[in-house]
Amino acid sequence: MNYRLTNTSHQTESAFAAIKKFWPLLRNQKREIFLAFVAVIFSSIASLVGPLIIGLIVDKFIATKQISGVLSWGAVLFLVYALSAIATYFQTKLMGTVGQKLLFSLRSEIFNKLQSLPLAFFNQNKVGDLISRINNDTDKLNQFFSQALVQFISNSFMMVGAAIFLVMLNLKLGIASLVPAFALLIITKALSSWIKQKNNTNLKATGNLSAEISEALENFKLVAVFNRRDYFRNRFNEVNEVNYQSSLAAGVANNTLIPIYSLASNIAQAIVLFYGVSLIINGNLTVGLLVSYVSYVGRFYDPIRHVASIWSTFQIALAGWDRISEILNLKSELKITEVENKKSKKTNSLLEFSKVNFAYQEGKNVLHNISFDLEMGKTYAFVGPTGGGKTTIASLMSRLFDPTSGEIYLNGQDIKSFPEKERTQKIGFILQEPFLFSATIAENILYGNPKCQSLSITELEKVLAEFGLDKLLNRFPQGLETKVSTKGQLSLGQQQLIAFIRAILRKPELLILDEASANVDTVTEKLLDEILTKLPQTTTKVIIAHRFNTIENADEIFFVNAGNVTKAGSLKHAMELLLKEKRHS
Amino acid sequence: MSKPAGPATPSANVFVLLKKYPKHSLLLVAFAFLANGLGLIIPKLIAIGIDSFTSSGVFPSHLILPTFLIITGIFIFSFAQNLMQTIASERVALDLRKQLTQKISLQNNATIEKFTPAVLLTNLTSDIDAVKTFIAQAVAGIVSSLLLIIGSSILLLITDWKLALVVLLIIPIIGITFKVIFGKVQVLFIKGQEVIDWLNKVINESILGSATVRILNSEDREKEKFKQANETATNTGLKILSYFSSLIPVITFVSGMAVLVIVVLGGYFVIKGEMTLGSFTAFNSYVGILIFPIIMMGFMSNVIARSAASYGRIQQIFDHPNPTESGKLSAENLSGAIEAKDLSLVIGTKNILNKTTFKIKAGTRTAIIGPTAAGKTQLLSLIVGLTEPTSGQILFDGKKIKDYDQNSFFNKVGLVFQESVLFNTTIEENIGFSDSANSENINKAIATAELENLISTLPDGLKTIVSERGTSLSGGQKQRLMLARALALNPQVLLLDDFTARVDLNTEKNILNNIKKNYPNITLISITQKISSVIDYDQILVLMEGDVIAKGTHEQLLKSSPEYIQMYESQKSTNQYELSTD
Known part of the structure; x- marks a missing residue:
């Protein structure tokens, strides 16, 4: 997985060879x-x-x-x-x-x-x-x-x-x-x-x-x-x-x-x-x-x-x-494999990690032999100290990277075998530090959403209202028409709100929120929680957070520390783990 | 593409630069003069050779030595000229970059944001490159072109003034053609530059937002955006091309006509015996010499126009007044009492902050709490003087910030930003970023920020490089590094912007306890979302849409501020858990 660009010049190449390449x-x-x-x-x-x-x-x-x-x-x-x-x-x-x-x-x-x-x-x-x-x-x-x-x-x-x-x-x-x-x-x-x-x-x-x-x-x-x-x-x-x-x-x-x-x-x-x-x-x-x-x-x-x-x-x-x-000359190593390649034995799981190891740099594993599975319609929380590997797990779930070894199954089928369009449609991921393009907020919300692309502003407002997302728009001076240009113009909290709306509107089957509301005030955060409940019952949610109020309704809590994942059982147990844990990071 | 029409950029006289480098300029002009002057003699030599042979029928052996000397001379001087071009232009670029950085480094943050980093980057790179091109090409180009045009014109006139006058007509014809076409192309060049900016913006955003693009599977959307910009760029290029493709035939045709005149009219003179065959040949050569510098002048006028515009933009930065000298007052014994009086901030037409007034006693802890986009970060920025208030003032120990010596002030005031701002260098250099951070202070800061464990697991320890947007550190780890950097100042006042957002509960508790223990008399101001972590603070300011709507302790606010109660309620259910761990 090395994509690092070097600077070695290729002396052997003649002018003629270069022209041939053109x-x-x-x-x-x-x-x-x-x-x-x-x-x-x-x-x-x-x-x-x-x-x-x-x-x-x-x-x-x-x-x-x-x-x-x-x-x-x-x-x-x-x-x-x-x-x-x-x-x-x-x-x-x-x-x-x-x-x-x-x-x-x-x-x-x-x-x-x-x-x-x-x-x-x-x-x-x-x-x-x-x-x-x-x-x-x-x-x-x-x-x-x-x-x-x-x-x-x-x-x-x-x-x-x-x-x-x-x-x-x-x-x-x-x-x-x-x-x-x-x-x-x-x-x-x-x-x-x-x-x-x-x-x-x-x-x-x-x-x-x-x-x-x-x-x-x-x-x-x-x-x-x-x-x-x-x-x-x-x-x-x-x-x-x-x-x-x-x-x-x-x-x-x-x-x-x-x-x-x-x-x-x-x-x-x-x-x-x-x-x-x-x-x-x-x-x-x-x-x-x-x-x-x-x-x-x-x-x-x-x-x-x-x-x-x-x-x-x-x-x-x-x-x-x-x-x-x-x-x-670089080639992506994230290839789409044959469908029949590998299948999970489990039937009702939406996403399954099976003995997953991962290293950003060769030989330095940040995830160790992780296995868990996420069922359809449930809410999962991933908690743990900073640097424990939570964001890395989320990145693997949305196949931003492939595991070094082990398998990840989506709907019981190897995640690698899904065409990109189908996979990204199923999985929504709100990043820790969201990115906005220089365009209006409406354009940013519709970004990467072909289904809603052709909606007019009023139609879009209607769709947003269905989810209760319209209430978030009053945080922006000109609503949907507010222009996002230079960095620093919108606060981190505001950027997180846009990323949130953008993800919800895509109606993913699996929604991953990685500290998605860390810089949003708690009153607004309540609103976000309400909006999440309006998603279809079948939506699986993965919430990564430090603030416990955001995860109290989770069906299951995973404790992530030093590249290992353990089931925490109750919220109380998770708290205890977090407080007692001698951190290895 | 909709671009706001920017302010007209003034152009500046780039020739002024030459005066600043008299030695370089003089040598450059001298070498160009000698190399090209000698070059003019070659056709004359050939003419003399042919004439002396046709008149005497003897091999012109007396010309061999002078020819050899002149050829050697041309080589040496043109080599020197080319070398000088490089040396002079690189020297000017080096110095300009140095001076510009010096100037930029003295500005305050507001000025940098006003000019925007992207524009300053252009000033430091492509604008300086344009000035460099001026020195490298235009100076020698103009000197040699003028010399060749004047020299060959004089030689033409001496050889045969009647014929010369007809031939020299090509100078104004080509000159006017150039002026007309370049006038039209100039506009397209500007448009071309805008399109390139547009292309770059699409590329840059697709790199910076690469994760977002991949998650949303919007690679095709990006390609579509790029295709639009790319097509516009190609169309602009093709338009410029169509002007050029009409310019070049005009020049070749006009110079062809000059040759035709020489052949027919000159031939007539030779037949009539008014001109020698040698002179006829020389005439042909001089016309060849004449045409190139005319074209050269045309292109150079374009280089000059471009570099003048660039130099104008650079000059604009130099002309920007330096921030007023900071005061002399030492902050060495700052106690940390802060007072805001009628503080207002207006950006554009929007009121960010309205007449805010509050007092913070030395050695106390104050929280600023409020909804997203309430103006909390701007308030913090105002408190430390990063942003100038529209009206009102901030006092530290009863004195204005401006009265303090900036060096000594910022050695006593530590700030932790909300977003990760780390340099691409070692952890040690990032933490010890300030000069006043000695190793004792750095170690205390590392211990306080609970970074010891992290650093001990890293293979290179403190010497580990923090990669730019690297995957090596998590959000919380970066936040703690930034805290350590602020603490390494051993500050009297510490300001935290949403520090708790990315740090887990346990670490946060430990860190706050460490601060209390290791920095006992510190004045702490903390922006936060979590009420539970600030319940025991001396003062809580509730900020909403630019107004401080309530202030007081937790207990007082619970009695007086409905907004605060609402916020508290929204967090209460989980507070039980968090409180139970005390």
């Missing part, structure tokens, strides 16, 4: 990609033919002083440029669209993966780091796909086309002018993994930085009350310094290629000049061709320089991709 996301865009390539070829050819025509005009007409030829070939040149402009338009548009749609699929893929992973994944990773991975790292991919990709591909095409022209016009001069490019290829290959690694380290440092800042800012009142403004500064300065170092290293790495590429371009131009002149002296080249050559060398090396500046964007994107694919 391919499944591109498959449904074959037509656009094909058309884009056609446009790229057209625009590249057009911009390559230009210098050729200029060379021709110089040699055939200017050198021979024929102004009419200059004019008529000038018209051809105009056509070429017009065609080039049109092709460039379609090239940018089509490639850009492919990039945007790819990004769309990629973002969906990541988000859907996130939804498919179990709770353990979120508990094992830092929220700040996760958010940075998904926001920041996809943004790096975004920059590459929305801006750089178009240039990357068209420049690559231009480069190849110019190289072909260079070699075809004059083999010797062509090869000579491409020698610096070969050197570049080797240097780039040698430096790429270094650049990527520096960027990977830097992205990690950025993740830490934002995790640290958000922790410190969210907890600022603590900093203020305990007078540790220096703590805030020191801790931040530390990560700031680390981020500075890694960012500096990444910046240097990203910038090394650019001057080297300019150097290669300049050397190539010098080669063309001096070697070209000596070829002319030997009668192997014309002056007009030399002029075209100077321009072709530019057309070959300029795109290379562009690619060089894009290359680091590409390496940054790859580093981001590594961190994201770590999430994409």
